[in-house]
Amino acid sequence: MSKSKLKKILGNIEKIINEGHDILKLLDLKKAVATNSRAAVTTSAPPNVVFGRDEDRNKVIAMLHDRSGDEQPNSSSALNYSVIGIYGIAGSGKSTLAQYVIAHEKELRREKSPGHFDLIMWVHVSQKFSVNAIFTEMLDAATERGGHQFSNLDTLQQKLEEELNGKKILLVLDDVWYHDSVSQLQLEKIVSPLNVGSAGSKILVTSRSKDALVALGAVRRIPISELNDSVFLELFMHSALSGANIDERDRNVFAEIGRGIANKLRKSPLAAKLVGGQLRMRPDVDFWRDAGNRDLLKDTRGALWWSYQHLDEQVRRCFAYCSIFPRRHRLKREELIKLWVAEGFIETTGEGGEEEALAGKYFEQLVSSSFLQPGVNQEGVFHSFEYFTIHDLLHDIAEEVSRSDCFRVEDGWKGVIPPNVRHISIETYSRAIIQKVLEMENLRTLIIYSVKTEMLIEEKEFEDMFTRLRKLRVLHLVTATTSNTFSFPASIEKLKHLRYLSLQTGEAVKLHLSSQTDESVKLILPGTFTKLYHMQVLDFIGNTDLVFSAGKEMSNLINLRHLISFTSMNFPNIGRLTLLQTLKFFTVKKEPGYELQQLKHLKNLQGKLQIDGLQNVHSKNEAVEANLAGKECLKELSLFWEDESSNPNEQEEVIEGLQPPMGLQNLEIFRYQGSRYPSWMVDKQTGLKNLRVLALSNCRQLKPAPELFELLVHLQSFSLCGCSWDTLPDNMEQLMSLQNLMIYLCTNLLSLPTLPRSLAHLVIGNCDPWFTRSCQTIAHENWQKVQHIPNKEIFCDGALFAILRQRNH
Template identity: 45%
Template sequence: MTGLLTRLAKSLLLLEYIKGEKDDIAVDVFFLTIDGKSLRKRIEDIENIFNDLKNSPLLSQQCSSSSNSSSEIPAKGTSKKSSRQEQIADSHRKISHMVIGRDKECEDISRKLRKAPDAYGPSSNSSRPYSVIGIHGIAGSGKSTLAQYVCEYEKKAKDKHFDLIMFSHVSTTFRVDKIFRDILEQTTQVRPSDTERLQSIQKEVKDKLQGKRFLLVLDDLWVNNDKQMEQDILLDALDVGQSGSRILVTAQRQDAGAALGCAQKQIPIPDLEKKEYLKLFMHHAGSSNDAEYKRIGIKIANKLRRSPIAAVTVGKQLRRNRRIRFWEATANDVVLNETMGALWWSYQHLGADTRRCFAYCSTFPRGYKLTRDELVRIWIAQGFVNTNSNAIGELEDVGSHYFDELLTFSFFMQVQRKFSGTELFTTHDLLHELAERVAGSDFHRINLNGSPKDIPAGVRHVFIGTNNGAKVVVEKNLDFRNLRTLIIEERYTGTDRTTQPMDDLEEVFDWLFMRLKELRVLIVKLNHGPKVVSVPASIDHMKHLRYLGLRFPCVKLILPSTFSRLYHMQTIFVRRNSNYMRVSCPEDMANLIHLRHVTAWMPFPNVHRLTSLQTLTHFNVKEEQGYELKQLKHLNKLRGALTIWGLGIVGSKEEALEAQLACKQRLTKLVLRFRNDTCNPDVTAEVLEGLCPPKDLVELEIQLYKGSRYPSWMLSRQHPDAPKRLQKLLLMGCSRLASIPEDSELFTHLRELHIIKCDWDRLPENMEHLVSLQNLIIHGCDEMELLPTLPESLRMIQISSSDALSTTCKEEGHQNWQKIQHIPEKNIFLSS
């Protein structure tokens, strides 16, 4: 104990020295400029001392309980759910009040967007159907937020002025193919493959924009004279739009908008008025009528130089800590006088583990979009996620807590929700700069125009975003002995014709595997490559590998027998662009007992041994030992989505019950796929009866079910394990659904119903009882001719490849036409 106190005293002397010099802001900036590696080592030493002390039985319970680290996980018996709900509500408040004090700018932008096309004159020549409007201001002034608000306003406006509204984050690297893909993803809900040729996606963009009045936001545009050809390609594609279309540009400099032909006066984003800035700050700090809080809040707000991003990050930390002494100390902290200093102050008040996870984000380029699951799993692979005896849940729950903390305090921001429901997040440019500073020399990125020769020796985390990046690394014979992360992502611009398929990919991999013996995370995303890729046997040299992410255009990936020796492996993520590819893997994959996530189509036997498994995207039932449905019995940690194929060979209800699906309480989506053959309908019905999903399931898909009846868990309120909160139901190639029982809980909360390729002659007669249903999609139902009375709650109906129904729904006066008139959005398509 004496030794611990001695070490602590020495460390505190260093901190006291720093604190004593606090009147000089240069000392605070010291933390942002000092070599990150040495500073982090000292900080970790101090934290280790505190941890040792905290675990000492000589410390009183009161002392240990006084800690208020934001990274702590609720102890057993506490309500983690209520805490998470508070965080979600807080984040929602941030989104709902994004534009405090910007009413004048909002009105000015909206007026210019909707003004007649000739009011300001075309952007460059009179034949173009669009004009360019520019917003400019310093980093952190709220340009992107304002543009996003304008987009949301226009989408929700009752008078739809624009047919299409699209948003693309451009950043310092202008890539026309990336902008085209953003446009198509938002207009078709499907993102084109990265391997598609520029000419192909350019044509598709023109087809989608042809004759449409559109609003396109190009966010964070930078002047780049080297990209003039790509800018011309973009503007050429936009020429097909209808007169009155608009391009809204946000940039830090006026000349960025002018480069795209912005002829009219651009809209500056000035500092907020003092009163409005205080309102913004106090909103995030927690509005209070207490005069003392307001007095100190004014003092703090005055130090922040009217920076919106500083108001948000500092304010949210103050909302969490309502002690007057803490507010007073903050008001006297000179580091808040600069925007970067204010962000650093907020960063310092995150939990220690959360800070380390945030610093890791500097590995990725600015504007890079990440999903929560991907980032949390990478943090886990790096050993950044810690649990203790009082923690609830898995490592993923703890990592998600870190993520929520960063999201709550605006270190992350949600930038996109894909059609699939996946949310994408990124960091504000200034916060990314902060991450780079605190990360130090352990992290290095090579962007599109960079060179691997610039990688410093001893670096631990590397992102290579160049074409043929993997091959260049080999040719330069770089020293990667200490590397913990290697991410290679081809960032093909679409105009570079020099990029060729990497035919020697296996040789490149072999070189990397033989040298990356300390690697924890390997992610390789290629736009070009051979159709079949065989991973070299030398992969077993990477004994510490925990996360493997591969995205190739190949049809098949072959993993060697040595792959099953990677005993630390936690996550396998293999995709073929937007789809899963076939993966051939060793029969003894179940030896990898630490596997937590398998996001790939790679069937292997005896999966029941992987009791830590949480993600298993596909399970294929076969008439072979090791592939029985009962293999799922003890995998009760499964979460997210699970697809079960081959249910047609299951022979009884008892066999289906062995899977114990109802026990997998964290599954949110379940796909049950039978097979389109001559299975006995009565047996199939018994099998489905035994496949009762967990009660908290959100999405259910039943495919190719030809049973003679529907299961009791689908129809009866009395079933104890039946889904109680199902929101989406998809039936594909199934026998007709009987009338919906009015006492069924499964349908109470249903918001979306898909009927796909079913040979039904009609929908259930009592559809009006689906009082929560908002979306109804009917596709490929040629036998269906008449609609029943539809629920008043419907907001959208889509009918396609069902010509009899589509024709009558478009025929004014027909009873089908009359039954859909109350629905705001009607998408009725006839087969071409």
Template identity: 40%
Template sequence: MFRERSDYYGTASSSSCKPYSVFGIHGIAGSGKSTLANYICDHEKKAEDKHFNLIMFSHVSVTFRVEKIFRDMLREITGIQSDKDIESLGKELMEKLKGRRFLLVLDDLWVKGENQKEREILLDALGAGENGSVILVTAQKEDAAKALGAREKEQMLMPDLEEEEYLSLFMHHALQGTVDDAGRFEWFGRTIAKKLQRSPIAAVAVGRRLQIEKNINFWKDTAENHDVLNDTMGALWWSYQQLCGDTRRCFQYCSVFPKGYRLKRDELVSHLDSTRVYKHHKFTIHDLLHELAERAAGSDFFRIDDLSGLPAKDILLGVRHLFVGSQNVAQAAQTVEKNLDLGNLRTLIIDETNTSTNRKQRRHDLEKTFDRLFKRLRKLRVLIIRLGSNPEELSFPGSIEQMKHLCYLVCSSLNNYDGTLILPSIFNKFYQMHAMFFYLGTSVSYPHGMGNLIRMRHIQHVFPNIGRMTSLQTMHYFSVKKEQGYELKQLKHLNKLRGHLEIFGLGNVGSKEEAFEANLASKKRVTDLELYFFDGRTKNPDIEAEVLEGLCPPKELQALTIRGYRGSRYPSWMLSGQQHPDAPKHLRRLELMHCSSPLASFPEDSELFMHLHELFIRGWEQDSFPENMQRLVSLQILDIVGCGHSKSTMMEVLPTLPQSLKKIGISQCNVLSRTCQEEGHENWQKIQHIGRRDSGAFILLNLSFFFVHDVHMHASSLCPAGHVSGGLR
């Protein structure tokens, strides 16, 4: 690491008055520069002797835009995507940097004469940081970091891997899960690896494709007959050619987005069966893969990153899928109308950076622009509009009815202003609509009859009579209300739902029979279920117990959360698996939050608990913890939060814990937290076995702060980011 350099935390490279130093990593595309930079960031975040107060990452690429870099930095600092203008962004950033030592990665930086002024604006803002700050530049050429002030000794050329190291990398990706009888796969693998010119990205791309094809003849043919692998782009092209036709088309679609664009997973691939891990993930495409996608896409796809100075002749008339990056929607619309045959356009993505604060004028401008544009997009299938700022109220014009083939609609905004999005009455006749998402920080006013859109597969908001949409696959939540169209029975025939599902307002359900009408057991692809009893509470423990009894989840459920349940008992499908063959059998995660029902002990014959890996108990309102916790023979993670409010001394004593336990977290439990740290105390003794066979064990305890007890090494370098950040807030 650069920590080993004696001058690593010295003053600036170019001038002693600057509080930062500039380091550069340069090398050919695909050599691992960005991977190394990310590794350095992760290493510094986990370091025990933290030098940096802030660690930030911004993908710059060919188009150097200081406004984007400012937004990226502020997003990493605050966790919020700012919608301010560049002057305000600069002022806010300088304020955030004052007195703080930072590490900033400028990934894939290109130097051009026309961006010199913007580089100066960036460096002036970074001058607000504390001495010892570092700018780390990754680039294909050495002059990129040099332009920011890096000296020769502060530059590093990415070295080639040694032959055996490269072979090891390649075979790691190519042989995973492959049974290599007599070493035949490795024999051909060596020949293939020699062709790849020690390109890391080629090793990963080709290796993973070979890992999928476990046919030895395929490996032999690749080794003997594909000299295209001798070139990095050729190797990527070969890997692309091995994809099926539908997947190749999806890959081509990625070319419409700019390099370095942060893609939301669900904008490319809708929810699959297992969604928890990737639910909110964003991705960027490697520049070489982006170039490959552009080559494969041909003339059907076109992208306008900057409207200024764009010759009309550069836009091909046959374009079907278009991305426009612009200061404002009106400007983008004018360019599209002027230079394209809108009647043939199938996809239109407008990415706006307008940050206007005049919300009334903003509404007028947007509605006028939408009205004019929608009239001409008669064959459009996909419309994605990202607004820099949204008005107090926005109505989609009636001219949207011209887009009768529209099947995918997204409208989002950088900010979260309160407001209302109003859809016209004609919207309930968009029978081809498959997916619809509005991320505007607003409420949405839907017309009556939205339940008629029976081809809908993915929605964000819920409206009356959703039970008619039997093709639904993704619905993040459903709220039970005492209104027509919001009854729990609306879920009865939605058996194609998959992934994550939250059900609110279960306090409005009056009986076991009513709960049974939800038919949850038939939703076989729902893997993560959350049940909320807070809203519309019946205040009758027996009724809540009957309702939960009737909400038997599907057999393949992996994660279950029950919140606010105050029933008199737990359901039989949870406690007696043998009596319920269709109840969950392989539940891996269970969270009980603010539940008062007496789960006195864990049953011996319940398969639901036997495979449990994670148990979260939050706001426990009982006089003691469940007994016989040692029966949870597969439990690896136990998290106890806010269970110190009971006056019972039984809540101050941990139960006997299973030997399988690897990690335990305790917070907001004053006595329990303290005694777990007192050597020799009963609670201290009960946690000593945790992680003895696993160096990744950690314990989080909370008095007025978090105390970290680690069996073998520092916990900050081991615990999952979500667990730690969630606890520390």
């Protein structure tokens, strides 16, 4: 070995030893707790179990409905809102208390109780925030839909005030920080739109500092109360023993040891959840006793470090990687799993799905031990989105253990990027930053979250990126374009190690553009793209039309596992990609390589699959050959005929052969013109007993089928659109799990059966005007059938109905 090589190796060893000393210092707890901002809790949904907060909750609720403090003191004019604040140290349960309060208020709103708030909004503020971002979150909450983007703050505020005008509002500002007069001006700015609300509006603020509450004018400030000994022990033991596989005879032994451990945790709810989670996964008396002897647990931060150290080594690595995301980032399970696999963090002896399965277990371990905390379940009427967040103190730990590997460039950053960083994320792109990044030739991950239209990534910069960052495994870009065409340079072939490519143009980009927002962006992938043989994930989310310059050769990407797009992948012979797990869209064409049989060998498909162009399938045998029934991990299936004039008898044969797996949960059928239901929908032996969501759209020949609802006992959502039904089946009342019902463009419907008491959401749109009015007329038979449903949207556009009526008859 040469002297120079030996010197380099010794230098690396010395670096590792020094980093080890740094970690030991952290474990010795001589370092002060970091004061970084916390990961967003952007939901009003409380944890499944809340301990010891009933009295605090009732106190806050009483203040929310007390009108005596609505006018702020020391103001030149009365405000329409008043401010209530909750303060306390990190991890003490402030957000949980606020969630608990909001859950109660949402229940009052659902029941339309006297004094309820018309609009409830939850916004995370944190240490670093922009008024623009806060206003956008408030507008998203007020309109119950996302995607708002305004380049002009005044325009955004005007739009927000239009939505809030005249409403009685409850706004939660979670994790507010206060530093100086500048931050006070910003805080005053973010609450100013509430002045257009009605009197009695309230702002509920959580903060670590009383100063932040004073800055917002909170006349009532509540310190978060400390849990008493018995309640804290109950919380800890629930975290440590709930669901644990422990013999009842030994449970008393564990309870006694647990009591001693709980006494060391200084009544920190976060520490109780983290330490309890580790103990629950290790029901071993010796392990519990060893934990009870650790003085480390006497400090909250020490308890968190102890919990982190007892994660499996690979799980620790996966958690540390999460520090690359901003503190407000909403982590999605499947996205994070794909990233871990692409980075090579998951070590298995198998192939394909085994890595994803193991990564899924790591994810669940982090959730079970509270390192990842469930965030909002953003529920719409017929869909929901689940994501997870990381508590601030845990994010601090992730940053500390990964600081030599991971780095974030946030807004306003002007520092130095550590030279040995392997994974980097950039909150806002600039040419100065990208030039620094291009010097990091060992980079494995590059994530750029947003690019504004005044600072676009130009083709030369892509050339430099592809030429110099040749070790990239993950490249995630949100990029804008001033035209409707975007293309990668041919030099992308130099990224030989690339496994994960995510590009958001289209809808994500059009939010930044002032015109042509309804048109899609054409994304052109060069012919050299097919040389990226290690590629595992292609994620093209947005309003994007994909063009593959070498479409016939795309099947060379034999390691491809996930194709994610809002449109079909327009290249032939997709059936050769046998490792494929995600294929959201597939279109059958009258061309070689686009036959339905291409799905035959894609046995690993999972999640959602939409099949378009079924009018090009002409026999049951063709449908059977696709072997949908054998794809056991498929949970959602959409079947689309695009031509209503095709032979109904032929369609009946085809749909019979498209039998999905028995575990299917969501099914949508569009423009099916047969009059017969396939046996796999109605047969009691082979039917879809696990179906949760069913949507029938423009299936004009299908009639109500009582036998269908006898089978679908677990159905939660049913959508009927553009169908000729004149009534719903009489046995719908037995669907005790049904929560959502949408009836739209059904011009023959005149009456309703008795509906299940479980229904929470009802939409009736553009049906017969008489029928629509009857559902809104008190004492009418149809009104009596729907009056118990808390959330109803019933409407009819007369002109549109006339057109539809003429079309249907």
